Amino acid sequence: MADAALRLTRLAEELLSVPLPVRIRAWDGSEAGPPGAPVLAIRDRRAVRRLLWKPGELGLARAWVAGEIDVEGDLYEALDLLADLIWEREGDGPGAVRALRDPRLRAAARELLKLGGPCPPPPPPPEELRRHTGRLHTRRRDREAISHHYDVGNDFYSLVLGPSMVYSCAYFPDPDASLEDAQRDKLDLVARKLDLKRGQRLLDVGCGWGSMALHAARHYGVHVTGITISAEQAAHARERVAEEGLADRVEIRVQDYRDVLPQALGSAQAGDAPFGPYDAISSIGMAEHVGAVRYGEYAADLYALLKPGGRLLNHQIARRPLTSEETYHVDAFIDSYVFPDGELAPVGRTVALLEEAGFEVRDLESIREHYALTLRHWVARLEKNWEAAVQTVTPGRARVWRLYMAASALSFEHNKIGVNQVLAVKPAASGASGLPLRSRVWGG
Template sequence: MADAALRLKSLVEQVLGVPLPVRIRAWDGSEAGPPGAPTLVVRDRRALRRLLFKPGELGLARAWVAGELDIEGDLYAALDQISGLVWERGEDARSLAQALRDPEVRAAVRGLVKLAGPPLPPARPAEEIRRSRGHLHTRRTDKRAISHHYDVGNDFYELVLGPSMVYSCAYWPAPEAEGATLETAQHDKLELVSRKLALRPGQRLLDVGCGWGSMAVHAARDHGVSVVGITLSQEQAAYARKRVADEGLTDRVEIRVQDYRDVTDGPFDAISSIGMAEHVGAEKYLEYAGDLYALLKPGGRLLNHQIARRPHRDESAYHVDAFIDAYVFPDGELAPVGTTVAQLERAGFEVRDVEAIREHYAHTLRRWVVNLEAGWDRATRLVSPGRARVWRLYMAASALAFEHNRIGVNQVLAVKTPESGGSGLPLRTRTWN
């Protein structure tokens, strides 16, 4: 077959009912589609089999991770164009059944089955997490989910994140400004958190989800506080402990492999939770907020830095992103910022400030993609080609999601206000004194 691309383009357009905005190059070398557009490279027929078995995002993701699909040209432009073509709820049998009532769509699907060839379905890529039955967000399942994402090698994370080793959005003055590097922007984010918490020498800070120790080191070194950092990742903890030792801060920083539900040595003057609460889960969020509230002294502050999704009119119809759940953050859940604020207040906190920094995460993700692409050969050796492809797709797609306001990120400052009613915050809170 020397015209697979033209045949594939025609059949897909019949199914979708719209022209394809990208060019296609098929496994036989043939090409079809608008000249000059980003090219979707279909390296193997197995990609079609995956899409036929799992129409929508998960089928596309499996083909991408397996290396059967690729993109040539502007990655962001291609993802932007393709995202609008995927079934909004591709794994919903009712949506597919409705589409298949159309005789032309049924005929096109039969044509795709013939073009794909046997057998169906291919094996899942090794990078996809294998699900176990049982309840989500137990101590065991949370540790397993964290390990899947974070225990892939500290060298790989150094390549992607850069010297700062901060895995949450940086705080940019302006990305194009002179001197606005990823490292300085991450430093500015850690300093912003420190100022919001009003850290002072002699205080105790609990850093929940401490990662590779960046916030713990910053707080101890630059603000003179004693820090307990907790993570469920063995590799993160080992890296953070070495970092603390190298900085000469072992007398002020303790790094533990510990679940936040098992911390019993409060009270603390302040708690930072930076990019960790997305792992907690909706059913456990009030418990999470209550546990942190109990660990704070009266007047203590919590800085909760968390990704949020846009609310849906029908929240019962919300579905976790299939690709993210299977390959990136197993069991992760995003909530609207209003839900987060309400849960913190239900736990007893007084929420004093919410700062939306959505655009900052888009800039950060694009810098991480640059780092990954620049070190691509090394990245594939450090992990696997499939794992590196997961990261490239997830970071680029996430950058677009932030840019298009499909998701956001917010810093919520909350206080365990004492019975006297004094919050300890200045009247003009954005001075962060």
């Protein structure tokens, strides 16, 4: 077989009913497709079997993670060209699904079977999370999902994120700013929106590796409680707190957000400590893990944990609203390899749920373009540190992160998804919000 690339190109175009926009290099060394286009290198015929058994995004993702396919050339350009054929058609399924109903296309599928070999489907790469049964967003299931994503090694994340160890959208003063400067500016923007002052109490929900907690304690003199359900994140955050001598101002807990309020009320009832609500709450890149079935509970708990006049800064990725003809589909690759059980909601739904909990929403800032820049920085850092990354985790895990970050950057750039900072206030009895008349003047 010395013409696999030509046969694959012809069959793919027949199944998809459009010209293939990338060049194919097959495992036999043959090439076919548009000259000068990015090259999709199919290194192992097992990739064809994966697509036959699991057409669409998940089949391609498994082949990518296993190293059976790769992109030679500009990864962003290749993903852009392939997006309409994969992600945008996922609702109908790629042509291989239609082949089950179309005799003409069934013949093409049989030809693909000859190319891939008549063997059973290869097992998914070990980086894929096994599906769990039971209700979504129980404490146990959420712990497992968070561990799958975050407990892959702090050394790996340091290679990708850099010294800041901030795993959320940065805030760039200009496109040429460094990632470190932009992450510092994001943390400071949050602190200024919350109007943090010395001696106040801040709850940082989903504190990650402790960057926001450290910034608030170091620069604003506040007392911070940071919570996460990732054991590895908490261990690293505690080390950073100790190194900076801030243990008297920063406490890091391995704790579910649902347990903060009951613990505080229980301590107060037992006489161990009075229940003192927090002056401010930051939730940066955490609410995507909460889920629709729990979001009302999440908003109500944060409301109860704030003192009257206290502020919440909710920093959250959002999807676009659906039309009446559209159905929401969970991204198969993201759900299986990256953020299991993660859910995105339109920002309007988030605002409505915060208001239903009693908050007054005072400001909403979209920083979508900033996340695209952030992700491109992370991809560049991963590619620069590739050899160290694959030794720190696995080649498959590093490939997962490279693909998801590059694809996510394009999603933000093309306005498929966004990210917003919502500033909300727990109303005081007097009705005063404590915000300046010009709400965009954040002080500092």
